[in-house]
Amino acid sequence: MPIDLRTRLGHVELPNPVLTASGCAGSGRELAQYFDVAKIGAVVTKSVMLAPRAGRPTPRMAETPSGMLNSIGLQGPGIDAFLQRDLPWLLSRGARAVVSIAGGTVGEFAELADRLSDASGVTAVEVNISCPNVEHRGQVFACDPDASAEVIEAVRGRLRYDVPVFAKLSPDVTDIVTIARACVEAGADGLSLINTLLGMAIDTVTMRPVLAGVTGGLSGPAIRPVAVRCIWQVREALPDVPIIGMGGIRTGRDALEFILAGAAMVSIGTTIFHDPSACVRILRELEEELASRGVERLTDIIGLAHEPHPAPGRRLSRSSL
Numbered sequence: 001m002p003i004d005l006r007t008r009l010g011h012v013e014l015p016n017p018v019l020t021a022s023g024c025a026g027s028g029r030e031l032a033q034y035f036d037v038a039k040i041g042a043v044v045t046k047s048v049m050l051a052p053r054a055g056r057p058t059p060r061m062a063e064t065p066s067g068m069l070n071s072i073g074l075q076g077p078g079i080d081a082f083l084q085r086d087l088p089w090l091l092s093r094g095a096r097a098v099v100s101i102a103g104g105t106v107g108e109f110a111e112l113a114d115r116l117s118d119a120s121g122v123t124a125v126e127v128n129i130s131c132p133n134v135e136h137r138g139q140v141f142a143c144d145p146d147a148s149a150e151v152i153e154a155v156r157g158r159l160r161y162d163v164p165v166f167a168k169l170s171p172d173v174t175d176i177v178t179i180a181r182a183c184v185e186a187g188a189d190g191l192s193l194i195n196t197l198l199g200m201a202i203d204t205v206t207m208r209p210v211l212a213g214v215t216g217g218l219s220g221p222a223i224r225p226v227a228v229r230c231i232w233q234v235r236e237a238l239p240d241v242p243i244i245g246m247g248g249i250r251t252g253r254d255a256l257e258f259i260l261a262g263a264a265m266v267s268i269g270t271t272i273f274h275d276p277s278a279c280v281r282i283l284r285e286l287e288e289e290l291a292s293r294g295v296e297r298l299t300d301i302i303g304l305a306h307e308p309h310p311a312p313g314r315r316l317s318r319s320s321l
């Protein structure tokens with residue numbers, strides 16, 4: 001019997017839980033030569049800002065042990081080009097589009113939500129609050145519960161249709177649950193966990209920082225245990241809030257770990273740079289992992305690791321398995 005992989009992105013149902021991660025597959029077009037983009041749960045687009053942006057100076061990528069650093073910045077064509085060109089392309093392919101937005105002020109986020117409301121066919125909005133608040137000494141929105149809540153409230157208030165809103169959080173905080181709770185109370189339907197960790201590398205030959213921007217976001221398998229911990233903590237505190245989990249997922253087994261921690265969906269990021277068809281491979285591997293454990297429905301095992309350890313002889317504890 002085929003495994004039921006359906007999952008819920010807020011009030012929207014997805015056929016399966018594997019998504020791209022924002023910024024790692026553009027707006028999906030790059031992936032279309034490798035697989036049918038309508039086959040995965042959804043394409044999460046690179047964070048779009050109001051105006052076109054060139055991004056940061058180069059070098060802006062560096063390899064690190066089991067990961068990479070990037071300081072690309074929010075390079076992109078701006079919301080107008082995105083709505084005219086990228087979104088219609090994704091929809092013409094039958095893909096589900098989760099649109100990621102980013103801004104430097106609460107007003108910019110609100111304006112983006114307003115502009116998105118003119119477009120039809122958006123499956124969900126992911127609000128990237130891991131960017132600096134230019135009105136507040138550059139403090140990252142996601143590092144402050146009040147600033148995070150203000151952004152989510154503004155986006156929710158300006159969206160003119162009922163589309164799920166996910167807040168994407170930064171792991172660079174002391175207590176991620178406080179930020180998660182603030183976002184949910186402000187109207188977020190779900191949470192995306194996690195964005196990159198702030199890191200840095202120094203070239204011992206030039207004896208200078210490797211990245212032109214000095215610091216960058218660390219991603220890849222190196223951050224996986226941090227992501228699993230964040231998902232675990234948020235699921236423990238807010239068990240009914242859907243989570244998109246991401247951070248170093250490379251295989252179907254990694255995806256299963258995130259689902260057991262509490263993620264209802266997973267996003268695949270850095271792995272795509274090595275393996276452009278990673279999303280469909282991971283989807284197939286996840287299905288095999290579930291089949292080998294006798295799982296019939298994905299929803300039966302979301303957050304299962306939070307349940308008490310099964311009695312000897314029982315591999316899984318949910319009665320429905």
Ligand SMILES: Cc1cc2nc3c(=O)[nH]c(=O)nc-3n(C[C@H](O)[C@H](O)[C@H](O)COP(=O)(O)O)c2cc1C
Nearest residue numbers: 021022023047070128194195219220247248269270
């Ligand atoms: C090159 C690059 C660009 C990224 N751009 C964005 C972005 O535009 N918006 C965003 O929310 N996250 C962005 N991210 C973060 C990823 O979506 C993801 O949260 C993070 O990399 C962890 O997942 P991974 O280890 O599978 O890459 C970017 C990551 C990388 C590596």
